[in-house]
C-alpha cells in the first residue's frame with residue numbers, strides 16, 4: 170500500500186490541520202459566523218449539527234447547495250479533510 174492511499178482523517182499533518190482550522194475561521198466564518206452560530210449560512214455549532222448525518226453535511230460541503238450561497242469546496246478539500254472538519258465542528 171502506498172502512503173497516499175493510507176491517509177485518513179486521523180492522519181492529516183498538523184500543518185494541514187492548522188490550514189483547515191484557518192479556513193473554517195476565515196472562509197466558512199464569513200457566512201456561518203465566528204464561532205459559527207449562523208449568519209448568511211445556518212449555525213454549524215454542535216447542537217445544530219446533532220441531528221444531521223455526516224453524509225448530509227459532507228455532501229453540503231463538498232458539492233455546495235445549488236440555488237443557495239453555499240459554494241462547493243471539493244476542489245479545496247478532500248473527502249478525508251471534509252470528514253475531519255465535520256469532526257471538529259461536532260466537538261467544538
Ligand code: HEC
Nearest residue numbers: 196197199200209210211226229230234237238239240242
Ligand atoms: C458564501 C457563503 C458561504 C460560505 C463561504 C460557506 N457557506 Fe456553508 N452554507 C451557506 C448557506 C447559505 C447554507 C445553507 C444552504 C441551504 O439553504 O441549504 C450553507 C450550508 C452549509 C452546511 C449544511 C448545513 C445544514 O444544516 O444542512 C454545511 C455543513 C456548511 N454550509 C459548511 C460550510 C463550510 C465547512 C464552509 C467552509 C469550508 C462553508 N460552509 C462556507 C453559505 C456559505
